[in-house]
Amino acid sequence: MIDAYEDPGTPDTRGGWYYLWWLVHRQPGRSLAGALLGSAWLTLMAGTPYLMARAVDDGLVPGRMAVLAGWTAAIFVLGAVNAWVSIMRHRTMTRVRMDAYFRTIKVVVGHAVRLGAALPRRAGAGEVVTIGVGDVHTIAQALTVVGPGVGAVVVYAVVAGLLVPISPLLTGVVLLGVPVVALLAGPLARRLQGRETEYRERQGVLTAGIGDLAGGLRVLNGLGGKGLFADAFRKDSQHLRVQGYRVGSVASWVQALGVGLPTVYLAVVTWIAARMAARGEITVGQLVSVYGYVAVLVGPVAFFLDMGYQLSRGVVAARRVVRLLHLAPEPDEGTERAPADPAVLHDPRSGVRVRPGRLTALVGASATETGAVVDRLGRYTRSDVTWGGVRLDAVPLLEVRSRILVADNEAHFFADSLRNALGGAGLHHMCGCRREGATSPHGPAAATSHQQAPPDAPLTQALHSAAATDILQALPAGLDSPVDAQARNLSGGQRQRIRLARALLTDPEVLLAVEPTSALDAHTEALVAERLRTARAGRTTLLTTTSPLMLARADEVIYLVDGKVAATGTHEGLLEYAPGYRALVARDTEEEVVR
Numbered sequence: 001m002i003d004a005y006e007d008p009g010t011p012d013t014r015g016g017w018y019y020l021w022w023l024v025h026r027q028p029g030r031s032l033a034g035a036l037l038g039s040a041w042l043t044l045m046a047g048t049p050y051l052m053a054r055a056v057d058d059g060l061v062p063g064r065m066a067v068l069a070g071w072t073a074a075i076f077v078l079g080a081v082n083a084w085v086s087i088m089r090h091r092t093m094t095r096v097r098m099d100a101y102f103r104t105i106k107v108v109v110g111h112a113v114r115l116g117a118a119l120p121r122r123a124g125a126g127e128v129v130t131i132g133v134g135d136v137h138t139i140a141q142a143l144t145v146v147g148p149g150v151g152a153v154v155v156y157a158v159v160a161g162l163l164v165p166i167s168p169l170l171t172g173v174v175l176l177g178v179p180v181v182a183l184l185a186g187p188l189a190r191r192l193q194g195r196e197t198e199y200r201e202r203q204g205v206l207t208a209g210i211g212d213l214a215g216g217l218r219v220l221n222g223l224g225g226k227g228l229f230a231d232a233f234r235k236d237s238q239h240l241r242v243q244g245y246r247v248g249s250v251a252s253w254v255q256a257l258g259v260g261l262p263t264v265y266l267a268v269v270t271w272i273a274a275r276m277a278a279r280g281e282i283t284v285g286q287l288v289s290v291y292g293y294v295a296v297l298v299g300p301v302a303f304f305l306d307m308g309y310q311l312s313r314g315v316v317a318a319r320r321v322v323r324l325l326h327l328a329p330e331p332d333e334g335t336e337r338a339p340a341d342p343a344v345l346h347d348p349r350s351g352v353r354v355r356p357g358r359l360t361a362l363v364g365a366s367a368t369e370t371g372a373v374v375d376r377l378g379r380y381t382r383s384d385v386t387w388g389g390v391r392l393d394a395v396p397l398l399e400v401r402s403r404i405l406v407a408d409n410e411a412h413f414f415a416d417s418l419r420n421a422l423g424g425a426g427l428h429h430m431c432g433c434r435r436e437g438a439t440s441p442h443g444p445a446a447a448t449s450h451q452q453a454p455p456d457a458p459l460t461q462a463l464h465s466a467a468a469t470d471i472l473q474a475l476p477a478g479l480d481s482p483v484d485a486q487a488r489n490l491s492g493g494q495r496q497r498i499r500l501a502r503a504l505l506t507d508p509e510v511l512l513a514v515e516p517t518s519a520l521d522a523h524t525e526a527l528v529a530e531r532l533r534t535a536r537a538g539r540t541t542l543l544t545t546t547s548p549l550m551l552a553r554a555d556e557v558i559y560l561v562d563g564k565v566a567a568t569g570t571h572e573g574l575l576e577y578a579p580g581y582r583a584l585v586a587r588d589t590e591e592e593v594v595r
Helices: 016-025 028-059 065-122 125-146 148-163 168-215 217-223 226-278 284-325 367-377 397-403 418-422 444-449 456-465 469-474 492-506 522-535 571-577 579-594
Strands: 345-347 352-354 359-363 404-407 510-514 540-544 556-561 564-569
Touching: 016 028, 016 065, 016 125, 016 284, 028 065, 028 125, 028 148, 028 284, 065 125, 065 284, 125 148, 125 284, 148 168, 148 284, 168 226, 168 284, 226 284, 345 367, 352 367, 352 556, 359 367, 359 579, 367 404, 367 510, 367 540, 367 556, 397 404, 404 492, 418 456, 418 492, 456 469, 456 492, 456 522, 469 492, 492 510, 492 522, 556 571, 556 579, 564 571, 564 579, 571 579
Parallel strands: 359 540, 359 556, 404 510, 510 540
Antiparallel strands: 345 352, 556 564
């Protein structure tokens, strides 16, 4: 089975069928063993009716008790051997499925990391979650065809061969059975595949809605929009339920045929064989063997139907994975050398200039406006931004990520200790800030430098600069205290300060922080404002904020109107001669008092 650190290989993304075959091809020995063991298991099951026929014809004769005992012993040995083969088949097929499961997860996660910041813009969160939760399992189940599926074909041919000496008529009926089953179940399988595809699409959209609802519930409640969103979600979920009923309706018919058709098939063959035995065309022992053969075929025929059902669902899931894998990362064609020394970051679209070594505040009426500027300055969207006169998109992306850090106020937390959440030994498991092509929140260079846990002094210093030492003191095990996924065991303000401490710990050349204190009370925000200026002295820092406490300590304030620079200067100066700025900051002050 694939190792946790093993390269999963390059998947075949030409289509769903190709991807499933690639999963089989990546484990040829195990797949071949599963096919052989599945074939042996079902073939040995067909051997039991043959031995029973011999026991009836040769052993149920006066004076031949030893012969009957011999055939009985043979049946027992065959059953014992087949039980062992069945165990080995099950173990092998479990490994085949688990390999496909984890290989698909590694492929999807690896590609998501390569997409980096482009992923949210190219694929919905619901689609990615649906792939990780449901599709990988469906794909793994589809690989069952490798074992029992191949074995069903083999035993079908073996039974047909065993019936030839008994009756060509019975052989013909058996050979025609599967084509008839395929004709009856084929249209249903195709219909199921279409409805399954539509269901998966709707499920992905609804899953994304759940994520949006959970993430913005507090904001929706404050704006009075929770009821409207809940009504829309309820309506969408009802549509999904109806679509699920449609999928279940078709699936139930497929599964009913899987049980009913083999039973009808067994009854028809048994009736023909019984009529032949009554006419003396076959012996009683042959009648017993025919019944046994056809009873054995009930399983393979059911496998054929289940195989079609699982493959149709597996192909739908594989197509979703392939569609995600077709998403290409943002091209990195940078070949220019970045400025050797700290330099000005300039965004021509907005007119923003971030001067080196200064604490700059970016103010706008809309967080979308300021966030768009930060995205361009951090090279998360295409733009004409220059860095020291060099186009930012002409510099290799790895160098940009290692020197310019965008600290998002909604950066993700994985479940870990506080030490590792800040950037200790578990750094490789943390996604602290938006990144592209790197597992570290601090960029590729930082990922290497933090492979070993840093001493506690830098951690506690970063916490102090972010006014977060009270969080450390409140936790029972200090830095070793557990932090839940998304830091749900911390308050909104505590999470924001931990994110800021994590960004400060990396000490990037350029720090672009998005609303780093929006969830803090006035007292804590004043501490952060004072300490942040000291912690980033001599380093380039840009903050998006409308807080007077933060603005008063900035070296320069840039005021945006409709995404363009309207005024620059100090906080006091803008309050005096920029009425729009004064009104915006006054509004924020009033909200702070209310809060």
